[in-house]
Amino acid sequence: MPELPEVETVRRALEIGLDGLSVAGVDGHPVMMRRPLDVGLIASRIDGRRFTAARRRGKYLLVDFDGAGTLMIHLGMSGRLMLCETTEPILHHTHLTLSLSDGRELRFVDPRRFGFAHWLEPGEEDLDPSLAGLGVEPLDPDMEVLLPPLLHARRSPVKSLILDQHLIAGVGNIYAAEALWRAGIRPTRPGCRTSLTRLRRLAVTTREVIEEAVAQGGTTIRDYATPAGDFGYFAVRLQVYGKEGQPCPRCGRVLKDTRIAGRITVWCPHCQR
DNA sequence: CCAGTATCCTGCAGGC
DNA sequence: TGCCTGCAGGATACTG
Known part of the structure; x- marks a missing residue:
């Protein structure tokens, strides 16, 4: 959750x-x-x-x-x-x-x-x-410097890599999809086949999406609630997670879903390369 | 070491 | 209505 x-x-x-x-x-x-x-x-x-x-x-x-x-x-x-x-x-x-x-x-x-x-x-x-074994914190100021070379050294899909808690700690399936969409990177693209420039962009969008979600109290999909019973309001800002079959907010083409390492990933085949 | 899959568990939605 | 299947915000133990 x-x-x-x-x-x-x-x-x-x-x-x-x-x-x-x-x-x-x-x-x-x-x-x-x-x-x-x-x-x-x-x-x-x-x-x-x-x-x-x-x-x-x-x-x-x-x-x-x-x-x-x-x-x-x-x-x-x-x-x-x-x-x-x-x-x-x-x-x-x-x-x-x-x-x-x-x-x-x-x-x-x-x-x-x-x-x-x-x-x-x-x-x-x-x-x-x-x-x-935990990796760098997404809100750590050094993250944008530390993360790209680590991702660039791996052959796995970038989606799998930013879900890997040993590399970066705290990103899950929702924010991975959102960060990749914002960065314009295809989730299946191998880390080593993604330029350092684009990986830096991914580091930035990852931090941004996490920061914005914290500011909104997180995302309630089905049953997440704070200890006081409040919901998270970032759900209204999700652009791709859970929106397969709907138009891409950027280009209007249909969002696709693919399974990577057993987890569903929604992405735009036009905007994400 | 790295990459990919199976697995733990319950609840719920959707298909028939 | 009821049964069955598959899927869900995650991490880890295993395999090759």
Whole structure:
């Protein structure tokens, strides 16, 4: 579900919503997610602890607890965090619930269980394989310099490359399609067959589309919502994602869809070469 | 090391 | 109406 803009929106909501609060109880039951959910371990570490920060790296959320360590959360495809009253109905597939010192709750819901919540002891963060392998942040000022040579060294389709979290962290299927359309690059074009000039252009459009989406609170396609239940408003600005068969906003010809590395990609055969 | 595919899981839409 | 298939914002383990 969530790509960088959605995760960043969630992070900001947690930063404000959890400010000054502490954990007054942990509830849930062990379940197999992308990493096993160890409710007992999490409870033993955070119960009674105060929230000190909410950080983000790529699509990973990092919630710090007063020197105790960090709860690392990935929302996968269907994951959602809810900051709500205890009277709020409990959704199916609510795996973890933190009772908060103000009487509210933070709930982690994930029907498909492609996400996870994993406890990191102090110092473990740098060793975590998922975090350690992440590429450059799209909002990093150096990104436009660092990324193009990396893409140029690979034979895979550029679409696959900007989805590769080891190269650039946080871009998913929606923003990959949008960035490629803005840059005028055919998604199937191999990285090594794309000029550095055009790859620089792609780096710029990627940063731009991510920035604009963050400003709009992300994109709601079906069920994404912020912890407060708000939707993301970037959907109205999507130009190609989910619009196969419709006219290209630039040239008016019909947008096509192709499957690349198992993921659908919408693109304009006329504008994207 | 690199590139491509299969796989985890549930919910929902569309075809018959 | 109901059953079946395929698809969905992702990451990783495998294969060649």
